[in-house]
Amino acid sequence: MKSLNHAPSRAMQFFTSCIMLISLALFPFTSSNAEVVDKSVAVVNNDIITMSEVNELGQPMFQKAATEVPSEQLPTVMAQIRQNVIQKLIDRKLLVQEAARLNISVSDAEVNNAIERIISRNRVSRDQFLEDLKDIGMDETQYREDLKEQILSSKLVGYEVRSKIIIPEEKIIDYYDEHYTEHLQDDGYYILQIGTETSKSDGLHGDAAKQEARKRIKKIHDLALQGKDFKELAKRYSELPSADDGGDLGTFQEKEMAPFMKKAVVGLKPGAISSVVESPSGYQFFTTLSSKEGKIISKVPYDSVKDEIRDILYDQELQSQFEQWFKDIKEKAYIRIL
Known part of the structure; x- marks a missing residue:
């Protein structure tokens, strides 16, 4: 499996943890000729999350789990993974709501360009890229949604967080003294x-x-x-x-x-x-x-690593501030898991 290095920033990894398992319990089937009854599983401010959304997010991983999870472990895994899927959808709803409040959006062209850059950076063909997605239990549609979420997050970070980050010289020197x-x-x-x-x-x-x-x-x-x-x-x-x-x-x-x-x-x-x-x-x-x-x-001259250290400290501060920013949004939101 080749690395799919597609996150615009390390801070965006906050949203992109890969859910590796899913279970049949997420799919509420009745008889073979009956209709699937959708239902709400969570409320996020004025939006709801439905069972069909949970199923859609988990479906690419479901087939993988069906062959890997021992039957005796399935009930426990079902409960854990269902909560993970719902939590991811809650985070996504909050992100979209905040972006809408700030009039921030992501176009299909931006997603397409990002995918092309990822394919080029990893030096794989598009077919190989899609095969690699299958290996981690994802399809292109879900990957595009995740990538769109990351780009949206990056824009939000730029608007709300990046401009507030300053890395003073003394912090760079302290890091240099400790590591170099x-x-x-x-x-x-x-x-x-x-x-x-x-x-x-x-x-x-x-x-x-x-x-x-x-x-x-x-x-x-x-x-x-x-x-x-x-x-x-x-x-x-x-x-x-x-x-x-x-x-x-x-x-x-x-x-x-x-x-x-x-x-x-x-x-x-x-x-x-x-x-x-x-x-x-x-x-x-x-x-x-x-x-x-x-x-x-x-070990190396200070001037030769100064910019590299600044980038490291910047990313660390960015992730810290982003997580606090998103935590504040979450605390102010009305969230109820049904």
Whole structure:
């Protein structure tokens, strides 16, 4: 199942929790030739929610549940899921009512454009996209309704919440200090590594494999000496497990280092590139973000992550304020589940 990353904002996830189970009890059938009698299941201000609306929202998941829920668990699941479906419909009614009060709407064209962006972002065909929806128990009609709800929510957030959010510089600095710096002990070193392994020398063995591994490390080492970003070089070329983390090994005290690492690192100035040293499995070289002379180190420069941190804090504040805003709307509303 490919990710369907379609929420315009993290705050909108408040409305988009996926209901994975539904039961036959949501469908009040009588005899085979009888009519289905609709009834009200909830009141939201001046609107009602009917059983047919509950059935319509739950229907795509019903068939999935029919094959997955053990019969002995079905009564409990029925009661839980029915309440979830009704609650989702209550939230939707409140959202639509508030949007109508503010004269905010979402057109079919906006929904179509959003779906096309989602398909493009996930790099799937439209047919595959629809298959992925089926895998999570949704059809296109329900997905469009959910997406329309998210876009409507985004517009409401923009109107009611976004303009009130300010992220002060001191909050960004506090976040940076907590997540992007590290306090070292007196003899600590924060180390990044890049390495090649003889076992990855295209089927060569012995001295030939070592020679090939050394040739590879020399090319990478030359790039590092030219000032190329060490972490990017590690991610692209290093053959060690730390490559995914940009070669980041974290902090070491001198007594914790392997002899080959100690030979390269001890005395190395922060930001300098070590010489290439032989390791038990191949060849490596290192850089340090700080040495024992520094008690607090920065893993990345503040200016390089400042905007990213601002976005993180903004999203957190947006979700918090949105949830409070919607909670206030809910508390003021007349809601009764029948």
